[in-house]
Amino acid sequence: MKKTVLITGATSGIGKACAQKFAANNFDVIITGRREPLLTGISAELEEKYSITCTALCFDVQDKAAVFSAAEELGKMNLKIDILINNAGLALGRDAFDKADLDDWQTMIDTNLSGLLYTSRAFIPFIIQSKGHIINIGSVAGREVYENGNVYCATKFAVDALTRSMRIDLLKYGIKVTSVNPGAVETAFSEVRFKGDNIKAEAAYKGYTPLSQEDVAESVFWCSTQPPHVCINDLSLTCLQQANAQVFFKDGEQ
Ligand code: NDP
Numbered sequence: 351m352k353k354t355v356l357i358t359g360a361t362s363g364i365g366k367a368c369a370q371k372f373a374a375n376n377f378d379v380i381i382t383g384r385r386e387p388l389l390t391g392i393s394a395e396l397e398e399k400y401s402i403t404c405t406a407l408c409f410d411v412q413d414k415a416a417v418f419s420a421a422e423e424l425g426k427m428n429l430k431i432d433i434l435i436n437n438a439g440l441a442l443g444r445d446a447f448d449k450a451d452l453d454d455w456q457t458m459i460d461t462n463l464s465g466l467l468y469t470s471r472a473f474i475p476f477i478i479q480s481k482g483h484i485i486n487i488g489s490v491a492g493r494e495v496y497e498n499g500n501v502y503c504a505t506k507f508a509v510d511a512l513t514r515s516m517r518i519d520l521l522k523y524g525i526k527v528t529s530v531n532p533g534a535v536e537t538a539f540s541e542v543r544f545k546g547d548n549i550k551a552e553a554a555y556k557g558y559t560p561l562s563q564e565d566v567a568e569s570v571f572w573c574s575t576q577p578p579h580v581c582i583n584d585l586s587l588t589c590l591q592q593a594n595a596q597v598f599f600k601d602g603e604q
């Protein structure tokens with residue numbers, strides 16, 4: 351039977367690559383994000399290319415009421431969800447603890463933590479019904495902190511804690527819960543983090559070959575296609591030139 355995946359933050363980067371990967375494998379896809387024109391374009395492209403159904407829902411994960419009303423809308427449309435990918439997220443700034451912008455901190459907490467809580471609570475009834483799978487996109491920054499990573503790292507540590515908690519609390523429903531924790535992936539992430547400063551954003555990926563969004567989508571898809579009795583608890587991946595959240599071996603280093 352055809353399965354459906356809901357991906358938060360599918361207008362760009364890892365989320366968009368996941369939408370493409372699942373659609374290419376004959377899943378129906380529900381994509382979400384704040385940028386409606388991008389959602390509409392991606393939805394049309396996936397339906398045309400892969401002959402699947404792609405439903406686009408435009409909402410901000412920070413907005414509790416909007417998240418729950420999107421879930422209500424899906425319920426009215428009688429849509430089922432087999433896999434929820436909690437991917438929407440961002441970093442803002444890379445500043446020392448004593449200098450960082452409080453609004454940046456708040457936005458990261460509201461998006462990466464509260465947003466993930468809202469989408470999980472709103473869509474879990476669908477996942478319970480389908481005995482499905484929740485995949486949270488964490489980060490190597492949720493395993494080890496790095497200099498000036500402070501609140502971004504804290505939100506990703508929280509994603510790790512919530513993934514473990516969900517796995518325990520939802521065990522009785524036969525639901526799989528996985529975290530996928532990538533190292534550096536070349537997406538719009540750094541452009542957003544450095545607020546459009548392209549020089550800083552490009553520097554983040556200089557001197558090594560980072561992961562691509564497709565590499566991460568491949569891992570997410572693999573986690574979701576294991577036999578029914580197998581649950582991948584967490585999967586961490588980095589590019590060959592990255593050992594952990596802090597250590598890189600860049601071109602030209604000896
Ligand atoms: P992108 O900036 O390319 O994509 C981020 C996505 O999240 C966009 O689709 C954006 O959609 C969505 N998003 C952001 N804020 C909100 C919000 N408030 N409400 C709804 N959607 C939102 O970055 P990535 O693909 O790299 O990031 C995806 C996830 O991967 C994040 O959780 C990030 O922390 C994580 N990650 C990234 C790594 C990297 O090096 N790139 C490494 C490890 C983890 P829109 O703007 O349309 O709302």
Ligand code: 8X3
Nearest residue numbers: 489490491533534595
């Ligand atoms: C994103 C990867 O190393 O920039 O989670 O924090 S990193």
